[in-house]
Amino acid sequence: MLWAYPPTDQDIPADQLSNRLDWVRAGPFIAMHLACLFVFLVGWSWLAVSIAVALYAVRVFTLTGFYHRYFSHRSFKTWRIVQFVFACIGCSAVQRGPLWWAAHHRNHHVHSDDPDDLHSPRQYGFWWSHFGWFLTEKGFRTNLKLIPDFAKYPELRFLDRFDLLIPVVLALSLYGFGELVASQEPDSGVTGFQLVIWGFFISTAAVWHVTYMVNSVAHLLGTRRYETKDDSRNNPVVALLTFGEGWHNNHHHYPNSARQGFYWWEVDITYYGLRFMSMLGLVWDLKGVPHRVLEPKKAPAPLPIPAEAQPATVVQS
Numbered sequence: 001m002l003w004a005y006p007p008t009d010q011d012i013p014a015d016q017l018s019n020r021l022d023w024v025r026a027g028p029f030i031a032m033h034l035a036c037l038f039v040f041l042v043g044w045s046w047l048a049v050s051i052a053v054a055l056y057a058v059r060v061f062t063l064t065g066f067y068h069r070y071f072s073h074r075s076f077k078t079w080r081i082v083q084f085v086f087a088c089i090g091c092s093a094v095q096r097g098p099l100w101w102a103a104h105h106r107n108h109h110v111h112s113d114d115p116d117d118l119h120s121p122r123q124y125g126f127w128w129s130h131f132g133w134f135l136t137e138k139g140f141r142t143n144l145k146l147i148p149d150f151a152k153y154p155e156l157r158f159l160d161r162f163d164l165l166i167p168v169v170l171a172l173s174l175y176g177f178g179e180l181v182a183s184q185e186p187d188s189g190v191t192g193f194q195l196v197i198w199g200f201f202i203s204t205a206a207v208w209h210v211t212y213m214v215n216s217v218a219h220l221l222g223t224r225r226y227e228t229k230d231d232s233r234n235n236p237v238v239a240l241l242t243f244g245e246g247w248h249n250n251h252h253h254y255p256n257s258a259r260q261g262f263y264w265w266e267v268d269i270t271y272y273g274l275r276f277m278s279m280l281g282l283v284w285d286l287k288g289v290p291h292r293v294l295e296p297k298k299a300p301a302p303l304p305i306p307a308e309a310q311p312a313t314v315v316q317s
C-alpha cells in the first residue's frame, strides 16, 4: 500500500532513487483513465456534465492559483485557513499534496531543462515530461528541504501524507449526491455512478492532462518573448485551457509574479480570480511585474566608434 500511504522518510538522496517507471504508481494512473470508459455504460445528463465542468474549473484555478503561484512561488499572501482550504481543493485533483507539488516545481525552476529537471522535454522527450516523470521512485519523493516555508504547517504535512483522502471523499460525495438525485427524480437519468464517472474520473483526467501540458507543450510549442535559459514558450491554447499557465515563457522570465499574462491581451483567468479574491480580502499583496522586467531584453546598440579609433584613411597620391 505504498501508493496509499506514502513514506514519510524523504531524506533518501535523489540519486539513490530509481528513475524508471514504477508499476505501483503507473497501475492506478492507467486505471483512472480506463475508468473513464465506463461513460458508455452510465450515459450522461446535464447535471453530470455540469458538475464535471465546474470541478474542472475550480480545480484548474486552484492548481494554478494556489499549488503553483502561491505554494511554489509565494506570489501573494493569504490567511492560514484559506491556505488550507485551497490545499484541500488542490488535493482533490489527485496530483498529490501541495508540498510534493511545489517542491518539484521549485526544482523545475532551479534546473529548467537541464538534466536535473525531472520533466524536461529537451532531456527526456515529450511523453516523459507529460506524465512519465512522476510515475517513478524519484518523482514520488518529496524533497522537503525545498519547501521548508510550508512544510512547517502540520495540516499541510497531513494532506501530503494522506493525499488520497480528499479524492476518496470527493468520489463518495458524488456517488451519494447522485443516488439522492436518482431517488428524488427517477426520470432525470442521474445515478451515483454517473456522477462519479463524469465528476471524478473524466473531469480529473482532463485536469491532469492540461496541467501536464505546461511541462510538455509549453516547453516545446509557442513563442519566446524572453531569452530565458530554458525552452519555455508562450502558448495561447495552453493558456486558455490552464487559465493562464500557458504564458510560460513570461513565467520563467519572472516567476515571482501573481500574473502570467503580462499584457491585457494575454488572457489569464487565474489572475482575474485572484484579483476578485483580493477584493474580498481573502488574499492580498499580489506581486506584479515591474516595468524593467516587462520589456524584452534587446541587444545594446553598438557604441559609436571614436574618431581616433577609426582606421586611418590611406590617402593615395
Ligand SMILES: [Zn+2]
Pocket: 108, 112, 214, 215, 219, 232, 248, 252
Ligand atoms: Zn517550465
Ligand SMILES: [Zn+2]
Pocket: 068, 072, 073, 105, 109, 251, 255
Ligand atoms: Zn513556476
